[in-house]
Amino acid sequence: MTTDTPQPTPVSRFPVADPADLPDDLADRYADVQERSGFLPNVFAALAWRPAEARAFFAMHDALMDKDTPGLSTGDRELIVVATSAANDCAYCVVAHGAIARIRTRDPHLADLVAVDWRKAPLDPRQHAVLDVAVRLATDPAAVTAEDLDRLRAHGLTEDDVWDVGAITSFFALSNRLAHFAAIPPNPEFHLLGRLPR
Known part of the structure; x- marks a missing residue:
């Protein structure tokens, strides 16, 4: 018997890191974002499997976007x-x-x-x-x-x-x-x- 329950859309075509395995700095940042917004944006989850790139991505993002x-x-x-x-x-x-x-x-x-x-x-x-x-x-x-x-x-x-x-x-x-x-x-x-x- 089949069900019509929709399956969740995958966050990425690539591996998605287990939040418990994140380096401390990324785990802290992710927890802060989730606490402030009520959810973790999918781009955070998708980038987490490559921690060095995730750090660089967010550093560039913050340098460009978080200023008036x-x-x-x-x-x-x-x-x-x-x-x-x-x-x-x-x-x-x-x-x-x-x-x-x-x-x-x-x-x-x-x-x-x-x-x-x-x-x-x-x-x-x-x-x-x-x-x-x-x-x-x-x-x-x-x-x-x-x-x-x-x-x-x-x-x-x-x-x-x-x-x-x-x-x-x-x-x-x-x-x-x-x-x-x-x-x-x-x-x-x-x-x-x-x-x-x-």
Whole structure:
């Protein structure tokens, strides 16, 4: 007799480490994330089997994403991830970073609009310029010119901010491709985050 009970979607095509076997630093980080969010994002589970790479991945993520600067807020940074991940057809990153963008921009709709078509989303001219350059870098890197970088500077981005636009786009191009390669599904919990006021 067969049952119609759906089987859980695997977290990765590759081995998934037993949380009890994680090195102490990763175990602490994973426990902190799970405690704060109520779940462990699948990308954490998928990367855990390669601890050195997981550490490097999260260090780069934190260096790029966990800061507000005059030219790029944490919300702007998440919208770069959403727009470029949509251009790269990465469902994991669109869903996961769409949730974070909803929280960081305090807007329950903007990330969805950016994911569908950032060109029509209600963005200010600075945000529009940032996403224009970022999506071009994600889809046609050789088409990004010095004039594009000057346009970002003209919108008030510092040299560090301009670099961050390129670094975020490039880092998440790697993330998008790893998520595709390993077939990492977005956690169901991401779909509801940031949609309703707390």
